[in-house]
Structure formats: C-alpha cells, structure tokens
Amino acid sequence: MDDPTIDGGPLEAEGGAGAVSEERQVGLDDLALELGALAAGTAGVDRVRARPGAVEIARQGLGGLAAAVASVTGRAGVASEPASAGESAPARRSQPLVTLVATDDETRVVLDLAVEETASGPAVAREVAGRLLEHLVARGLPDPTVDVRIVGVAS
Amino acid sequence: MSDPTPFSPAARPPGPVPPSDPEAGPETGRVPDSESEPETEVGGVSTERLTDYLDSGREPYDPLIEDDPASLAQLVALQRLRALSADLVESDAAAAPAPDPSWIAGVMDRVRTESRTGRDIPLTSPDARSTLHITEGAVRSLVREAGDSVPGVVVVSCGLAGDVGVDGAPIRVDVALSVVYGADLRRVADLAREAVAEALSRHTELVVEALDVTVRDVHLGAREAGL
Numbered sequence: 001m002d003d004p005t006i007d008g009g010p011l012e013a014e015g016g017a018g019a020v021s022e023e024r025q026v027g028l029d030d031l032a033l034e035l036g037a038l039a040a041g042t043a044g045v046d047r048v049r050a051r052p053g054a055v056e057i058a059r060q061g062l063g064g065l066a067a068a069v070a071s072v073t074g075r076a077g078v079a080s081e082p083a084s085a086g087e088s089a090p091a092r093r094s095q096p097l098v099t100l101v102a103t104d105d106e107t108r109v110v111l112d113l114a115v116e117e118t119a120s121g122p123a124v125a126r127e128v129a130g131r132l133l134e135h136l137v138a139r140g141l142p143d144p145t146v147d148v149r150i151v152g153v154a155s
Numbered sequence: 156m157s158d159p160t161p162f163s164p165a166a167r168p169p170g171p172v173p174p175s176d177p178e179a180g181p182e183t184g185r186v187p188d189s190e191s192e193p194e195t196e197v198g199g200v201s202t203e204r205l206t207d208y209l210d211s212g213r214e215p216y217d218p219l220i221e222d223d224p225a226s227l228a229q230l231v232a233l234q235r236l237r238a239l240s241a242d243l244v245e246s247d248a249a250a251a252p253a254p255d256p257s258w259i260a261g262v263m264d265r266v267r268t269e270s271r272t273g274r275d276i277p278l279t280s281p282d283a284r285s286t287l288h289i290t291e292g293a294v295r296s297l298v299r300e301a302g303d304s305v306p307g308v309v310v311v312s313c314g315l316a317g318d319v320g321v322d323g324a325p326i327r328v329d330v331a332l333s334v335v336y337g338a339d340l341r342r343v344a345d346l347a348r349e350a351v352a353e354a355l356s357r358h359t360e361l362v363v364e365a366l367d368v369t370v371r372d373v374h375l376g377a378r379e380a381g382l
C-alpha cells in the first residue's frame with residue numbers, strides 16, 4: 001500500500017492556526033486509507049478516483065483555507081511493491097483516492113467514483129456516502145460531511 | 156440524409172467540431188458552450204495516443220488515460236468504433252470498403268467534446284451530510300454507450316438540453332444516430348431510445364421530458380449486422 005500523499009500540510013506558511021502534529025497527520029493518513037478502501041469495496045463501485053482540485057473544494061466547504069487544519073489524499077486498495085528509484089509511475093496501476101480535509105470542528109471527504117454498469121448509480125453513491133459517514137462518526141471525527149460524484153459508468 | 160456510403164455520415168474533415176456547426180445546434184440538443192462549466196482537463200490525450208494504447212492491448216497501464224474519466228470514455232468509444240469497422244471489413248470485404256477514417260475521426264471529435272466533465276447533476280441523498288452528483292460527461296458517455304449497444308447503430312452525437320444542475324428540472328435528451336443501411340429505421344430508433352432511457356433511469360435521476368432520437372445518416376453493413 002502506498003504512502004498517502006499530503007496536500008497542504010502545516011499551515012503556518014498559509015496563516016493557519018499552527019502546524020499539524022505528526023500524530024494527527026498520521027491518523028488522518030490512516031483514515032484516508034480506510035475511507036478509500038471502504039469506498040472501493042462497496043458493491044457496484046468500479047473504481048475510486050481523485051477529484052481534481054478536491055482539496056480546495058473541501059476547504060471551501062469548511063469555510064475557507066484558514067480554517068483547514070490538515071488535509072490528505074490517501075491511496076488505498078492495491079498492495080504494491082515499494083517503488084524502486086528508477087520505476088516510472090505510469091507503469092503502476094493507480095489506486096483509489098479519497099481526499100480528506102479536517103478542522104477542529106468539521107471533517108470533509110471528497111471523492112469521485114466510476115460505477116458498474118449493472119448497478120444503480122444513485123444507489124451506489126448513497127451507499128458509499130453512508131458507509132463513509134458511518135466510519136467517520138465511528139472514528140470520532142467532528143461533524144463529518146462527504147461529497148461523492150459519479151464520473152463514469154464502467155461497461 | 157446523405158447517400159449510404161460506407162461510414163459516410165459525418166464525412167466532415169477531421170478536426171475539432173466547430174461550435175457553430177449546424178449539426179451541433181438545437182436540433183441535436185448539443186448544449187451551447189456558454190451553458191457548460193469552464194473546462195480545464197479536456198483534450199489531454201490525443202486520439203493518436205488512444206489508438207496506440209488500444210493497439211498495445213492497453214498495456215502498459217496508462218494512468219493518464221485509464222484514470223481520467225473523459226479520456227477513458229474516449230478510449231471505450233474508439234474501441235467500439237474500431238470493433239464495428241473490423242466486423243464490416245471481415246464480413247463484407249468485397250461489398251463494403253473499409254470505413255472512412257474521416258468519419259471515425261469526426262465521431263471521435265464528438266466523443267471528445269461530449270466526454271468533458273461538464274456540469275454536476277445532483278442526485279438525491281437521504282442524509283443532509285452527504286452531497287451526491289453525477290457529471291454531465293458521465294451521462295453523455297452513458298447515453299452514447301447505450302445507443303451504440305443496439306446492433307447497427309453508431310451514436311453520432313448526444314446532448315442534454317435544460318438546466319441539469321437544478322434538481323427536478325425537466326430536460327431534453329437528443330441523440331443523433333447513424334444506422335446501418337437497409338435497417339428498419341423506426342425499429343432501430345425505438346430500440347436506441349429504449350436503451351438510452353433504461354440507462355438514464357438506472358444511473359441518473361433526471362426528469363426527462365423528451366428523449367428525441369434522430370437518424371441522421373446511414374452506413375453500409377445491414378446484412379452483416381443481422382437487421
């Protein structure tokens with residue numbers, strides 16, 4: 001499983017409230033991985049994709065850039081060998097991506113889906129959103145919201 | 156309607172579909188550019204690259220194509236077009252010349268335009284904490300794929316007219332087809348309409364007040380298509 005990529009990170013340079021503790025960042029990384037796996041494992045989901053500009057969308061949803069404490073785009077789903085120094089990224093199959101932005105008061109998750117042709121798109125989106133919300137609540141995240149968008153139907 | 160020459164319908168030279176193209180006007184339901192959101196991710200992968208990728212059996216995995224919804228929709232459409240042309244060449248080589256490459260290029264230009272992400276179309280959610288939607292590009296690709304699934308049909312263009320971004324707003328869907336020469340046009344159009352309606356019903360919550368199917372042209376290969 002790949003390491004998560006960090007979008008944003010400590011906000012000191014952006015005028016935020018302060019640096020994100022390493023412990024909290026690791027926790028968000030793990031959570032993003034879990035959310036990606038949950039979404040990818042939902043019946044009717046063909047794949048999970050990162051949404052372009054998702055971090056900004058999520059931050060806007062949380063009241064602006066200054067409010068964000070931490071954000072992460074987690075990669076989960078397909079275990080892979082560690083990339084060698086010379087390995088080109090395009091040679092490796094991409095993995096589900098979920099964007100998570102958190103503040104002290106709110107949590108926002110943004111993701112794109114391709115759904116299977118035989119499934120019902122709206123039903124799949126609702127199921128994914130429900131599972132993610134349930135998981136976020138179980139993990140004690142404050143005031144979670146999710147934004148799920150279907151971007152393709154796989155035949 | 157033009158002569159039933161092999162893959163004659165578009166017969167326009169390759170290149171981007173001009174916005175002022177009469178066929179892209181209201182009669183085909185194409186949404187004017189001004190109604191669409193600004194696009195930033197369109198046109199990242201050329202048709203040549205898609206062709207090469209198909210030729211290589213989609214290996215090695217190309218994330219720029221496979222992970223981009225618009226590029227993937229174009230790839231799938233190109234795959235269907237190539238499969239159709241291969242069928243015609245194999246089954247009726249003497250009677251039907253190979254498909255006109257410019258026609259395929261014209262259709263691919265349409266596919267490229269229509270696979271853009273476009274507007275977000277809302278889906279209902281039982282939970283106020285979740286926001287759900289499907290992209291206009293996904294719906295157009297869905298319509299195209301459903302129409303193409305009918306034997307003897309190639310979707311030339313498809314469009315959604317109306318305020319799809321407003322929950323419950325009535326919209327009109329327009330689909331333009333090329334149909335294999337000699338087929339029962341009414342029957343084929345009905346089949347295409349049923350396929351598109353079923354796909355829209357399954358994957359969207361659009362309020363479709365009209366689903367217009369126009370047979371814009373014909374191409375050869377009726378016997379081979381079994382119609």
